[in-house]
Amino acid sequence: MRTVYVNGSWVSEDQAVISVFDRGFLMADAVYEVTTVIDGKLVDFAGHIARLDRSLGELDMPSPATPEELLDLHREIVAKNGITDGRVYLQVTRGNPGDRDFLFPDPKVTRPTLVLFTQITGRPEDSADAKRGLKILTIPDVRWGRRDIKTTQLLYPSMGKMMAKKAGCDDAWFIEDGLVTEGTSNNAWIVKGGKLITRGLSNDILHGITRAAVMRYAAEAQMEVEERSFTLDEAQAADEAFVTSASAFVMPVVEIDGARLGDGKPGRVAARLREIYLDESRKSGV
Structure with a gap:
């Protein structure tokens, strides 16, 4: 069973949950990135994080972590799940304001949701x-x-x-x-x-x-x-x-x-x- 990262916690995939009021679920108010893992190493990581930052900026959505923190999380999830060849999915939502509303919640009150999970693939060759x-x-x-x-x-x-x-x-x-x-x-x-x-x-x-x-x-x-x-x-x-x-x-x-x-x-x-x-x-x- 996979280990998944959800808002600061490492949990088994059957325990990985977010609120029904999360804006990613209600309005697709979320962005994501997919980083490939080959031979246990992250491919084009800097490019993916730069694009993530751009996507967040275009939607006026706060970043949940620094690039250095995200790199550490990616490396840790690869290690925890024993990924040799696979992918790391990162998703950021505008978070859970506690109810449904078209207006963006106050970012000082509602923090973004951050989720990472992995998939195993075969060798590219x-x-x-x-x-x-x-x-x-x-x-x-x-x-x-x-x-x-x-x-x-x-x-x-x-x-x-x-x-x-x-x-x-x-x-x-x-x-x-x-x-x-x-x-x-x-x-x-x-x-x-x-x-x-x-x-x-x-x-x-x-x-x-x-x-x-x-x-x-x-x-x-x-x-x-x-x-x-x-x-x-x-x-x-x-x-x-x-x-x-x-x-x-x-x-x-x-x-x-x-x-x-x-x-x-x-x-x-x-x-x-x-x-x-x-x-x-x-x-x-x-």
Whole structure:
């Protein structure tokens, strides 16, 4: 049974509870981060904490702990749960004001709720999806306009994954104004003529930490990266495609709305970037 952190206490997962009046439960008034663990080390931790701080700031929500305290908590929960390869989920809510109200509670009175829990995964090299590649379904993007804030408002992305599953696909990409925004839980990329193309940062997409790392590694490997929007037609005509996220790393895409990319197998560029990302992550983990 997992050990979970809830507001200053380490408890078994069956004892991990928050109030029914917590605003995270009532209004999804909460943000979260997911930090990957590889070989027992935290990957891209500084980036995740910086994005957490940005999300909290955009929602005028107080931080429950310093970056140093959060690092200690992450390391402790990894140790307590014996995580070698897995993930640490951190969630911060605006807390429990004792009743339901649309207005924000006084932060001097109502402190944020802080929860951490873990998941165990297999070794990244053993991923069946990475060897096979993903099949993608596209769906309309009807999410709210601040997708750059990593909130727990994940109902539509969850619905998107279910739509993909029912269609015999692995995941969904969102389409808005004829352009691909991102995946349900990842940033979307295509490769054409050796050039990597991914949508530029704005309020329309999540500012992916893995996306940023892959851009650095691609530049170091002298790969050309172009930040711009692309259409569904462009994606279906691409030489390759892939997605990036803390849980998927670099994951190849082999089919979009039934259109097979290349020979229908994971592409060379995606495979190389995945290899580079995992190698660098092992070197830089904390």
